[in-house]
Amino acid sequence: MSDRRIAFTIDGRKIEARAGQTVLEAAEEAGVYVPRLCWMKGLTPAGACRVCTVRVNGRPQSACTQPAAPGMIVENDTEELRELRRDVIDMLFVEGNHFCMFCEKSGACELQALAYRFGIAAPKYPFMFPRRELDASHPDIFIDRNRCILCGRCVRASQELDGKHVFDFVGRGRDKRIAVDAEAGLGDTDCAATDRAIDACPTGSLLRKRVGFAVPVGRREFDRQPIGSDIERPAAAE
Amino acid sequence: MSPESAAFVTGVCEALDNDPTRLLDILLEVEAQFGHVGGEVMDLIAETLKVPRVQVEGVVSFYAFLHSEPRGKVVIRLCNDVIDRLRGADRVAEALEDELGIHFGETTPDGLFSLEHASCIGMTDQSPAALVNDVVVPSLGSSKARRGIQVLKEKGDFDELQKLLIRDHGDGNNAHPLVRSAVRNNLRQPGAVIFGPKTKPGAALERALAMSPAEVIRELKTARLRGRGGAGFPTGMKWEFTRAAGGDERYLICNADEGEPGTFKDRVILTERPDLVFEGMTVGGYALGARQGILYLRGEYAYLRPLLEHVLEERRASGLLGHDIQGKPGFDFDIRIQMGAGAYICGEETALISSMEGKRGDPKTRPPFPAQEGYLGKPTSVNNVETLCCVARILEMGSGWFSSMGTPASTGTKLLSISGDCSRHGIYEVPFGITLREVLEMCFADEPFAVQIGGPSGQMVGMEAFDRKICFDDLATGGALMILGAGRNVVEIAAEQLRFFVHESCGYCTPCRVGNVLLLERLEQILAGNGEAADLDYLEQLARSVKTTSRCGLGQSSPRPVLSTLENFREEYEKLLIEPVDGQLASFDINTALGPAKALTGRDSVHFEQQGGER
Numbered sequence A: 001m002s003d004r005r006i007a008f009t010i011d012g013r014k015i016e017a018r019a020g021q022t023v024l025e026a027a028e029e030a031g032v033y034v035p036r037l038c039w040m041k042g043l044t045p046a047g048a049c050r051v052c053t054v055r056v057n058g059r060p061q062s063a064c065t066q067p068a069a070p071g072m073i074v075e076n077d078t079e080e081l082r083e084l085r086r087d088v089i090d091m092l093f094v095e096g097n098h099f100c101m102f103c104e105k106s107g108a109c110e111l112q113a114l115a116y117r118f119g120i121a122a123p124k125y126p127f128m129f130p131r132r133e134l135d136a137s138h139p140d141i142f143i144d145r146n147r148c149i150l151c152g153r154c155v156r157a158s159q160e161l162d163g164k165h166v167f168d169f170v171g172r173g174r175d176k177r178i179a180v181d182a183e184a185g186l187g188d189t190d191c192a193a194t195d196r197a198i199d200a201c202p203t204g205s206l207l208r209k210r211v212g213f214a215v216p217v218g219r220r221e222f223d224r225q226p227i228g229s230d231i232e233r234p235a236a237a238e
Numbered sequence B: 001m002s003p004e005s006a007a008f009v010t011g012v013c014e015a016l017d018n019d020p021t022r023l024l025d026i027l028l029e030v031e032a033q034f035g036h037v038g039g040e041v042m043d044l045i046a047e048t049l050k051v052p053r054v055q056v057e058g059v060v061s062f063y064a065f066l067h068s069e070p071r072g073k074v075v076i077r078l079c080n081d082v083i084d085r086l087r088g089a090d091r092v093a094e095a096l097e098d099e100l101g102i103h104f105g106e107t108t109p110d111g112l113f114s115l116e117h118a119s120c121i122g123m124t125d126q127s128p129a130a131l132v133n134d135v136v137v138p139s140l141g142s143s144k145a146r147r148g149i150q151v152l153k154e155k156g157d158f159d160e161l162q163k164l165l166i167r168d169h170g171d172g173n174n175a176h177p178l179v180r181s182a183v184r185n186n187l188r189q190p191g192a193v194i195f196g197p198k199t200k201p202g203a204a205l206e207r208a209l210a211m212s213p214a215e216v217i218r219e220l221k222t223a224r225l226r227g228r229g230g231a232g233f234p235t236g237m238k239w240e241f242t243r244a245a246g247g248d249e250r251y252l253i254c255n256a257d258e259g260e261p262g263t264f265k266d267r268v269i270l271t272e273r274p275d276l277v278f279e280g281m282t283v284g285g286y287a288l289g290a291r292q293g294i295l296y297l298r299g300e301y302a303y304l305r306p307l308l309e310h311v312l313e314e315r316r317a318s319g320l321l322g323h324d325i326q327g328k329p330g331f332d333f334d335i336r337i338q339m340g341a342g343a344y345i346c347g348e349e350t351a352l353i354s355s356m357e358g359k360r361g362d363p364k365t366r367p368p369f370p371a372q373e374g375y376l377g378k379p380t381s382v383n384n385v386e387t388l389c390c391v392a393r394i395l396e397m398g399s400g401w402f403s404s405m406g407t408p409a410s411t412g413t414k415l416l417s418i419s420g421d422c423s424r425h426g427i428y429e430v431p432f433g434i435t436l437r438e439v440l441e442m443c444f445a446d447e448p449f450a451v452q453i454g455g456p457s458g459q460m461v462g463m464e465a466f467d468r469k470i471c472f473d474d475l476a477t478g479g480a481l482m483i484l485g486a487g488r489n490v491v492e493i494a495a496e497q498l499r500f501f502v503h504e505s506c507g508y509c510t511p512c513r514v515g516n517v518l519l520l521e522r523l524e525q526i527l528a529g530n531g532e533a534a535d536l537d538y539l540e541q542l543a544r545s546v547k548t549t550s551r552c553g554l555g556q557s558s559p560r561p562v563l564s565t566l567e568n569f570r571e572e573y574e575k576l577l578i579e580p581v582d583g584q585l586a587s588f589d590i591n592t593a594l595g596p597a598k599a600l601t602g603r604d605s606v607h608f609e610q611q612g613g614e615r
């Protein structure tokens, strides 16, 4: 059963998935990049950011949660979808307070890298300038919620990879924010500098103290090549 | 925390077997006792249930009926839905603020009163309305509001206030000793299916039990019954999927969350036909092979709970619930009531399930669908109150009887909740296929200019649509019909509806959490007289992005107020637009933009001070 291949197409290209794979995973294995932000390898997909929106037989779906099925016709890199993804990325920029040029994560930030990949110079929506809390109570880690995009990767990584439950969401709608498992702050939780949850953060919202510029700007992952380049391969000749 | 308080909290947890999936019930009981769920209490609950504290905090902060900060002994929650505001809720709000000397969102220094706003509480047929603690106060004018506060201040007695506010009980079961509410049914036009003559409890069940479960499902398919909660999914098919899913544990959930603004039909069904609802649920239990049914009742309808519990007791006593129901060996089924806690999103079936599992009311990832993996991971069918009543009546009277009413694709009758600018608000049971014009005549709409059909997640239509039919293939609706007379500002109403969605979005996905705020921002700019032609394209594009990329039905329909008004009432927008001067952005005002900087530095801008309000 598990080695039966599921055949479908993405933008006309033939893809074969294994049973249980999502559209995003199958595409990635076949060398097709579906842009994503709240998805991370090894974590349960959340379908939260909507950057991975594709059309499956014409219907919009998040590729990171959509199981591959035989005969599906998936649209991924179309002008319409690029536009929709740009809009979603723009929304994430204006919702928070992102200051890429001073950010320790610059060049290694997935939000910034996506903006570059999509050619966003400035968001088309007005900035919301929210007031967000910092938490520097932990000796080795700090949280700057200004840069949080509510992807929930830290929430899931803490539970699924670290076997803890350091982070979770509180509040609803526009007041939703990332919180920690203690009334006072991160310093009162069992979070450790080695937690995988810290690495899971795609932006500069969760950072380790004192190592911000260990790798100089200009020599970071996305300074060298656009996000997704490591995944993309030309279709094999048929 | 005193030892007594701690004992109360652990007692509540204990009574529910320290089961974390019952967290919502635990929190509601604790809130009822202390008026809030404070930090220490959250710690204690987390420790007792062995769950992380942040998870408890996440749930408390999600629901409008739960609070982490203390509030007044009397909490007044004024409904600020569109219709209530059209009918003077703002004047009531002013009177309350004035009388109490506080703003909404605040508590009086003596800790006696808190003022809050509530999204639609299901009383738009008798608006303005408020919830005073658990008590519904319909038809609340500003002088009544003032008097109520004065009485309460003088006597300091909640019972006195209740007497004043509820001088007359409503009609029917609203006057039942277990309800004693001032709410009125406003049942204007009963029809054959739901509000026909009351039938004997057990009549439908008797016929169902004479068939096999598969035959019961086939009967619903033959009747071509479609869900009344909004989406119109064929009920027989949903039950078939749920039944076909593996395992031996299944659940049937009755969705009585009724949160769509302007909808109040389920309220009247629950008041007057509770037996019919439970009958439909029990038939469902049999058809699905479920042993447990759960009615998810919105927190705003808590006043109906004692009556509903009483009816359940009666049904248990007469063998319509429990073991070997009606002598059918092995058919065991019972129903419990789950209270909601003030979140519109929890009407969405997967969010409703999350909420019942003691979690934040976030919708779940689909697939898997509830029919495969629902409540506690078991196959679950979620059905609307009205749908389940139809089920009972179809079993009782036969599918032929049912499908002879309505249209071929939309069989039976539909309950409409009518409010707004008409003289006979209330419930109308009409056959599907009736035209909008006929409905407007029926309720004596005066000079109807626009009709919001299906609530904010439906659409706003104008006169050119009045000859269209109410049915699944034309004007589909969960039942809300808000009538707007001449002179109403549809752009203002669209903005009001966006405010509702901004308030009710769970915040899980980006487009709904952020996009609705952006839509509202631009509508407000236009209403403030700062809109230009390009803003209409901006709104249209943004609305389309939110609609296409949102994760669940809330965000997929929240842009509809904007899209449908732009489509049907574009000239209303155009009237509000201005021509930008010299290509400058109409919405930009330099002095407003400099405001925060001026406040911080304590001085005016050297460059711009002379220009005053000029752009």
Ligand SMILES: Cc1cc2nc3c(=O)[nH]c(=O)nc-3n(C[C@H](O)[C@H](O)[C@H](O)COP(=O)(O)O)c2cc1C
Binding pocket: B226, B227, B228, B229, B230, B231, B232, B233, B235, B255, B256, B257, B258, B259, B260, B344, B345, B346, B347, B348, B349, B350, B382, B383, B384, B385, B387, B388, B552, B553, B554
């Ligand atoms: C945001 C949102 C709110 C909803 N609220 C309700 C509700 O209050 N009552 C209801 O029956 N269905 C509501 N629904 C529809 C439910 O998800 C579900 O389709 C319905 O309960 C199924 O019952 P039915 O098949 O009998 O219509 C809502 C859907 C969405 C997206």
Ligand code: SF4
Binding pocket: A147, A148, A149, A150, A151, A152, A153, A154, A155, A178, A200, A201, A202, A203, A205, A206
């Ligand atoms: S802190 Fe980082 S990982 Fe966690 S939700 Fe925010 S952006 Fe995502």
Ligand code: FES
Binding pocket: A035, A036, A037, A038, A039, A046, A047, A048, A049, A050, A051, A052, A053, A062, A063, A064, A065
């Ligand atoms: S990556 Fe799929 S929704 Fe975020």
